[in-house]
Amino acid sequence: MRLLLENGHSNLTIRAVAQAAGVAETTVYRRWPSVGHLIAAALLRLTATDNPIPDTGSVEDDLATLLSQIVALLTRPDVMRVVRSAAAIDDGGAFAATRAAFFDARFTASAAIVERAVARGQLPAGTDSHRLIETLVAPAYMRALLGSRGFDDDFVDSSVAATLHGFDGRTGPPRP
């Protein structure tokens, strides 16, 4: 993590990681077969602790909490250095698959928000949870990575409103 944050992905090698950790290269390779796996592991570690899946009882609040956590992560320089590294690499193979698996895991975990909302009657049955969460979070990633605007106070609330509305969500208290 330190090497990645200090020097970026283009200077990260298994050899350097092994030296910094004081272990043999084979020890690193056994758990992380490529630099891509190391970057994905760094992403996972940075996000998992600071981005739990909320369960507030309200779909609006769940989505607002989730997006607020993501915006908080995406405004941290250390996190952005790793996200930029993850976006920069185009090996068309091992790393692309690892990166995809990381984001698929996040989308799958977030799907619980949508499933609970469907059970409460706040979203229609059959709502595509991956598409809904993607619609919610993608503008945050695009702003952070390609940076045409920062995050204003209204960003989270207007994203939640447009997303819920776009997927026929019922706002307000759950159906009794």
Next chain:
Amino acid sequence: MRLLLENGHSNLTIRAVAQAAGVAETTVYRRWPSVGHLIAAALLRLTATDNPIPDTGSVEDDLATLLSQIVALLTRPDVMRVVRSAAAIDDGGAFAATRAAFFDARFTASAAIVERAVARGQLPAGTDSHRLIETLVAPAYMRALLGSRGFDDDFVDSSVAATLHGFDGRTGPPRP
């Protein structure tokens, strides 16, 4: 463009560009004061010709055409190499500003779609065109850059539907 596509942004220098073009470095610096400016110019050139702002008379068709063009660009390896370069750099200064200016210009141009839709009664007065276009296109950028899924046949239509719905758009023919 050739150097960028062949070697990526981390090996791009003004000196190499000047040598490849057979001109003095000062000649390059006069128009593109930094490598960031060169990358932004490359993005502009790649997107401007293949991504005109549609004007079909229907907001649904305009948004579908715009997003289809963007998806077509984001599935081209040469375009993605430039977009990944643009996302990778975090200089917190000159390049970030140039990159932001590029995307702001694209959002401003696309706003015409929203303005015409408001004039036709297909979207409410006061619709935030930047937010609407961002909601439409951000999932495409996130998928292309962080790659948890490819683009299926339904991607464009479902993105347009969720976006229009999310911003209270009236689908179907314009109000007479």
